[in-house]
Amino acid sequence: MAMPPGRPWAELQHDLLVAIMTRVGAPDLLSGGAPRACSSWRAAARDPLAWRRVDLRDWAALTSGRRSAGPGPSGARVPVHAALAGILDVAATLAEGRIEAVLLPEFADEDHLLFLAERCPNLQYFSLPSTCMTYDQFCKAIGELHSLKGMAVDESLINYDVLLHVHQCCPDFVELKVSALYVDEEMASVICTSLPQLKKLEIPSSDMPASAIIMFLDCLEELEYLDISGYETSTISSVVLEKASRLKVFLWNSKFELGEFVDCSNCGEHNINPGEPCKCMMEHKVMDWLAGPA
Numbered sequence: 001m002a003m004p005p006g007r008p009w010a011e012l013q014h015d016l017l018v019a020i021m022t023r024v025g026a027p028d029l030l031s032g033g034a035p036r037a038c039s040s041w042r043a044a045a046r047d048p049l050a051w052r053r054v055d056l057r058d059w060a061a062l063t064s065g066r067r068s069a070g071p072g073p074s075g076a077r078v079p080v081h082a083a084l085a086g087i088l089d090v091a092a093t094l095a096e097g098r099i100e101a102v103l104l105p106e107f108a109d110e111d112h113l114l115f116l117a118e119r120c121p122n123l124q125y126f127s128l129p130s131t132c133m134t135y136d137q138f139c140k141a142i143g144e145l146h147s148l149k150g151m152a153v154d155e156s157l158i159n160y161d162v163l164l165h166v167h168q169c170c171p172d173f174v175e176l177k178v179s180a181l182y183v184d185e186e187m188a189s190v191i192c193t194s195l196p197q198l199k200k201l202e203i204p205s206s207d208m209p210a211s212a213i214i215m216f217l218d219c220l221e222e223l224e225y226l227d228i229s230g231y232e233t234s235t236i237s238s239v240v241l242e243k244a245s246r247l248k249v250f251l252w253n254s255k256f257e258l259g260e261f262v263d264c265s266n267c268g269e270h271n272i273n274p275g276e277p278c279k280c281m282m283e284h285k286v287m288d289w290l291a292g293p294a
Contacts, residue, residue: 143169
């Protein structure tokens with residue numbers, strides 16, 4: 001059977017090329033293969049629609065692998081904070097105000113968030129891992145982001161006044177992701193009281209008592225998605241599972257340290273003895289074995 005004749009990559013439709021560029025990632029769009037490709041690929045890489053989601057979480061590794069410096073426009077070394085600011089400026093310019101989501105690297109600070117608030121007023125989601133953000137500067141930025149629908153932040157920003165400010169300034173805010181080692185009833189109460197309209201809540205790899213989980217399920221009446229996977233102690237009970245049955249998605253895979261305890265969010269079984277895994281886990285192990293080494 002004869003193979004169909006090949007077609008040049010350059011002849012791909014512009015909208016398809018733009019869709020491809022949205023999956024490439026901002027660093028590669030700026031310094032990777034796209035700028036060095038043909039004119040149609042370069043045009044797609046500069047289309048505002050390709051910049052609706054800007055993922056810069058790996059920017060430190062792509063500049064120098066360190067937080068101290070990054071490449072400047074002329075090849076000189078510049079502070080990584082300044083390098084990130086320059087990239088955000090380029091992204092905001094190319095996007096022409098259409099950026100919807102920005103995922104910032106660990107070293108991003110309040111100045112970068114304030115810049116986004118000024119240049120990207122239509123921003124709907126941001127991820128800010130920083131643990132050194134001041135409440136005043138954070139609230140100042142939030143005050144400009146009236147279209148914000150969700151954010152991922154460190155537990156240091158889980159404060160009643162801060163989250164209430166988010167609720168008051170961002171009427172469509174429905175999604176929160178928190179990086180925290182431990183979530184107690186007090187923190188759960190702060191989230192539930194200040195953000196009662198949450199539909200999606202993610203607090204992965206965090207230790208929390210059953211009372212905090214139940215508080216989320218009881219108080220967040222509009223909640224549809226809850227991710228508490230990866231926590232270190234098992235507090236899932238029949239009461240929790242019954243209350244969580246109203247959710248569209250409930251992720252709660254858990255384990256004791258050293259892997260001695262496994263809960264399966266697919267079949268609901270748990271087993272203290274790792275030598276006797278649940279049926280679902282057995283199927284995964286069999287499929288991994290059949291697949292052979294990666």
